[in-house]
Amino acid sequence: MEIKSNQSTGNRPGGDRILDASYVFTDIPMYLEQLRSERSWEKNDRNAITAYKSDCMTIVISVLKAGATMSDHSIEGCLTFQVLSGGLRVEAEGQVFYPTPGQMMTFHAGVAHAITAQTDSEIIITTFKG
Template structure:
């Protein structure tokens, strides 16, 4: 099975696969792409879906210091891998700080907020019903 995201005015470089037997992604190349895009110049964050299929979605996000993801819940289990920078996550009544090389694991439907303490690059994985069949 092969699925692709088509080129858009924001990402005109052509389609790219997001579901196939094998997908290899250069994270540094994708980070450079994200931080060169107009969305990054105008906003405090930018992101790109790297992989999406039934039951799992993987997103690469770059966020500026001070950015926050507030009052969020995910339908499935979520992991947040900090590739660079530093974040603070509030999950339930607990605060957790994470830096480069650390991961956060958040259960489904668990309310959480993520505050960026230092310019961060995150690899986020969502499990469960992520809409993979509707790409």
């Protein structure tokens, strides 16, 4: 299997990391600490990093400040997000949910949803292409 890694950027000059290989180890607490230490977190209401990316699946670790909103969001593939900390308000198909730490929501492809952080929150987002 070909090992794939990202390229360093101005925001993450030391950011060269493996994104796809036969196996990828992910240190979630380290990424959460990194996200909160970056300038992007100071300037914006959210910050995220891709922990894994293959042709069929992507895993993103994200931190959201209270009030951060992702409105009218939908993707071509399936999507899950798991709440690590904080609390969210999620709207989908006319219903409202309040997932808390340890809970996860899953959406089929094309299902529009809106996510608002009720408090500072940490989530893991996984997308799947079918």
